[in-house]
Amino acid sequence: MEKSTNTLSIYTSRHRLCPSPVWVMVRKEISGHIRSWKFIVLLVLILLTYWGSLLVSMSDLRSITSSIKDPESLFIYLKLLTHTNGSLPPFHVFMSFLGPLLGISLGFDAINSEKQNGTLNRILAQPVYRDNLLLSKFVGVWILVGALMLTLTLLMIGTGTILTGIIIEMEELWRILTHALISVFYIGLWLAIAILLSVVFHQPATSALTAIAIWLFFTVFYEVIINLAVKAMIPDNPLQASAQYEIYQLAFNFLRLAPSQLYTDATTTLLMPSVRSLGPVTMDQMAGAIPTNLPFKESLMIVWSEVSGLIAATFVCFALAYYKFMRREIRT
Amino acid sequence: MEKAIIELSNLSKSYGSLKAVDRLNLSIKKGEIFGLLGPNGAGKTTSILMMLGLSEPDQGTAFVCGHNATFDPISVRKKVGYMPDSLGFYDDMTAWQNLLYTGELNGIPRDQLEAICAEVIQTVGLDQEVIHRKTSTFSRGMKQRLGLAEVLIKQPEVIILDEPTLGIDPIGVKDFLNLIVKLNREKDLTVLLSSHHLEQVQQVCDRMGIFIGGQLLAEGDLSTLSKNLTNENPYHVNITLAEQPPTPWKGQEDIQKLTQVRNIKIDGSTIGISSSEDITADLVRLFVNKGYDIIGVQKKEYHLEDIYQSYFKAS
CATH class of the missing domain: 3.40.50.300 (P-loop containing nucleotide triphosphate hydrolases)
Known part of the structure; x- marks a missing residue:
């Protein structure tokens, strides 16, 4: 009896002084990424994009404010994020390109480089569960990306306040923070895909290339293929409007399988309160609609399926990586 | 245990x-x-x-x-x-x-x-x-x-x-x-x-x-392994003489009379003797008494190498 209480007290004192292995690993992952060139290059790229798109919209601030009649619905901070004069795409469109790149580059060598360096065997021979390693890879990058997005958002709000002197509205703050959260999930999805590939493929180069191929397919070719299919299927006769509508609806649904489409839809709706529908709208539906901004909750309701789809896809990919990694023979 | x-x-x-x-x-x-x-x-x-x-x-x-x-x-x-x-x-x-x-x-x-x-x-x-x-x-x-x-x-x-x-x-x-x-x-x-x-x-x-x-x-351990390998003739001595002995060489009968000796092999001036016990000292005395000049006595120990090789071949 005496012995058991003794071990218990040692255990609790140990427990207090040292964090659980997962957090030790997460900390190591984060510090490793922060010091790596890969991350620094990406960070510079994202900061430049951010700064560039903000600069463009800032310089156009006068024309933005003058074109708006109703000062109640000005939403200057949302305008700063989405406005463009054509020389640079707005930030959220940039993010739909850069997000995957960030996710892929931080995850493509997660497991296979450990294996190649001979660290995998050594780490797994420590008293840690195998899934802790995978979880730490995912959580580490997620914390990093979350911190990055939050910093960017706060920076943007701060710069906006200094330059315009206008205090941000609660409505805008919610929209911008939700946008940041969705961006984190979007990057998380590509991270999960990259980690899955790093478990499946033994060479980091193979997994990186495959991840980039998937990304290119969804950003470039997928839309082209869907458009071709729509063109072939759509009836020429303009009288068959209902049939045309059906096909457009179908095409939109297929397009929504691409993560970038989900992300663009979700962020556009959230950052532009005037967007009230995604996809085709009939004249019946338009009749009687008052052209005003939607409240935040309504915008969120419109894109709820997109947001939940994005989150679900992230977890499905991670679960697959998890399954593959747990079942894998350590030597192969 | x-x-x-x-x-x-x-x-x-x-x-x-x-x-x-x-x-x-x-x-x-x-x-x-x-x-x-x-x-x-x-x-x-x-x-x-x-x-x-x-x-x-x-x-x-x-x-x-x-x-x-x-x-x-x-x-x-x-x-x-x-x-x-x-x-x-x-x-x-x-x-x-x-x-x-x-x-x-x-x-x-x-x-x-x-x-x-x-x-x-x-x-x-x-x-x-x-x-x-x-x-x-x-x-x-x-x-x-x-x-x-x-x-x-x-x-x-x-x-x-x-x-x-x-x-x-x-x-x-x-x-x-x-x-x-x-x-x-x-x-x-x-x-x-x-x-x-x-x-x-x-x-x-x-x-x-x-x-x-x-x-x-x-x-x-090493000795157990070597015993397993060599349970018939565990000891082996090679005695090298200054000159090649004549055939039949003197002392051959005396050595054959020793009960422990199992096998005698002559290769030029080297005589190899396998035995069930360690009789190296007796053998050397016998050769000296017969008037041979001994220039080398080599007691063979079984190294792991031999054991390893023999198992390797067996498999």
Whole structure:
């Protein structure tokens, strides 16, 4: 009896002084990424994009404010994020390109480089569960990306306040923070895909290339293929409007399988309160609609399926990586 | 009888049609240095991975330090230090950081961590100034030492070294093996060492097992193994004379009369005599009395090499 209480007290004192292995690993992952060139290059790229798109919209601030009649619905901070004069795409469109790149580059060598360096065997021979390693890879990058997005958002709000002197509205703050959260999930999805590939493929180069191929397919070719299919299927006769509508609806649904489409839809709706529908709208539906901004909750309701789809896809990919990694023979 | 610290029974594992480990039974006592000897691809590493719960056996059980390695691998890994054959470290971290990281993963409290790290570094004989360098600059021998330091940091009861001498120069090997013996004596560590280098295993191991094609062919200390091999003619002496003896040579009958002698072979001026007991002194006296000039007496001992070769051929 005496012995058991003794071990218990040692255990609790140990427990207090040292964090659980997962957090030790997460900390190591984060510090490793922060010091790596890969991350620094990406960070510079994202900061430049951010700064560039903000600069463009800032310089156009006068024309933005003058074109708006109703000062109640000005939403200057949302305008700063989405406005463009054509020389640079707005930030959220940039993010739909850069997000995957960030996710892929931080995850493509997660497991296979450990294996190649001979660290995998050594780490797994420590008293840690195998899934802790995978979880730490995912959580580490997620914390990093979350911190990055939050910093960017706060920076943007701060710069906006200094330059315009206008205090941000609660409505805008919610929209911008939700946008940041969705961006984190979007990057998380590509991270999960990259980690899955790093478990499946033994060479980091193979997994990186495959991840980039998937990304290119969804950003470039997928839309082209869907458009071709729509063109072939759509009836020429303009009288068959209902049939045309059906096909457009179908095409939109297929397009929504691409993560970038989900992300663009979700962020556009959230950052532009005037967007009230995604996809085709009939004249019946338009009749009687008052052209005003939607409240935040309504915008969120419109894109709820997109947001939940994005989150679900992230977890499905991670679960697959998890399954593959747990079942894998350590030597192969 | 002392309780075994590593107890494998009927352990089997196949990769597809290849039987990597075939019904392995092995028990290792506390405080022993056990050498697992076998050629490449004999299933040594697979067996070790199963002992650590890093690989699941198809059949049989592995008990290490009283825990089932398959169902309770965490308890086993808390007490067992493992140094894999392809040893790697995080190259973007210094040796010291790598060591601290392993210590933290083992749940060593922060306030003791640095002291313990400094102690193991001293034990394995790494320089104080070297450990703050990135591990990518380390030589193979230094990595090996760092690997051993990392194994020791968890203050293990058993250490398992997979091909620890691979790729180090002879002097490095000698130092490393001495270090292992020292640890075994001072800290009462049980050591399981896998290798295909016979000499090295022979030098340090109390007992060894010969492991070929997934099966443990023989097990025991050196003399047991040699007895198994040579139970008919355990002693053999080669006596070299200054001149080639005439045929029939004098003294031949006297030697044949000795009851212990089993076999006599003449090759030029060398006479080889196999016997059931050690009669070297009697033989030399007899030859001298007959007036021969002896220029060399060579008592043949069976080295592990012979044992290994003979088992290898047999399989």
